[in-house]
């Protein structure tokens with residue numbers, strides 16, 4: 001395929017006519033496909049069906065002898081914290097295991113920071129100058145929604161393929177109003193990239209003007225591999241401690257995409273001081289988490305090898321869906337030089353960068369043909385992608401055949417939008 005830029009106006013018009021015809025035929029199929037959110041498919045949830053019968057009527061005593069049915073143990077059961085210690089990269093005493101949704105923990109940490117301040121700071125964040133948080137882009141829309149909802153200014157930072165551009169980050173944190181950075185360090189949502197050791201080292205060691213600066217380390221895809229090639233992610237808690245900034249990172253993770261998305265466990269790991277701080281705030285909010293679910297997870301997953309074995313079953317189900325998107329994109333788009341897409345080694349997303357200025361149009365064309373995509377701009381703070389370029393493709397939920405159809409349709413819309421933009425230029 002020749003690059004689009006090499007085509008004569010006549011060749012472009014001819015290409016457009018062919019694509020328009022295909023597009024009209026696509027619309028005629030009356031498709032109804034949804035590629036918007038990174039949800040596990042029902043078959044993935046079925047993998048944990050056996051867990052629902054656990055821990056069983058007579059199995060409610062935790063390792064420390066307490067009754068898991070009763071109130072208490074805000075930090076979570078020792079055995080559950082031990083189970084997830086290797087995932088979080090912290091000792092069990094520096095871990096909190098809570099109810100489902102790590103997003104809820106992120107929310108609470110932000111709100112506690114705003115209302116009460118964090119260790120190292122002398123005032124609540126809300127009582128300081130208007131504060132800001134660095135947002136690597138493309139990024140996770142719900143992080144942005146949290147900041148926007150609580151009036152925290154967002155500063156976009158470009159991703160490089162090895163994490164955020166650290167030159168930009170290091171400059172930005174010289175401003176004491178900058179209180180933190182969102183990070184999805186492994187198989188990032190949506191680019192799929194994993195932070196390099198150098199990125200982690202610089203994040204840990206950089207001089208932040210705010211003494212209460214926090215790295216919000218959302219390691220949502222810590223065990224979600226799609227390949228045998230597994231990038232290793234440096235331990236941010238150790239790196240920060242070694243650099244003399246032990247209270248800087250707060251690590252989040254969950255079993256939402258390991259066991260059951262709506263009934264998993266969320267967890268947080270950090271320095272001893274941050275854990276004390278968190279528990280002091282959370283103690284007003286609740287007497288303790290659902291420890292039966294914690295026992296259920298321990299009985300089902302057992303240990304790190306059990307988690308890894310379970311994740312292989314997920315990979316077997318969703319790997320072919322990622323492959324189908326890659327195949328469809330390559331078949332339609334390769335050579336034209338109008339789009340780039342990620343080939344993630346793990347996680348839940350593919351990033352599709354379309355021709356500048358056409359992402360909104362691609363989403364509209366797809367919608368008209370019955371394919372719902374995440375809105376253009378969702379990967380950027382305030383929903384504004386200045387280049388109107390980046391789309392997030394979420395292939396896990398629909399059936400394989402539907403993913404294939406949707407990806408072919410998105411590729412067609414991508415090329416059509418690029419050709420029409422070129423003809424209009």
Ligand code: PMP
Nearest residue numbers: 101102103140184189220254256
């Ligand atoms: N963080 C990231 C980066 C995610 O992609 C998601 C889910 N899409 C979440 C957090 C939400 O996690 P949870 O279900 O634990 O709230």
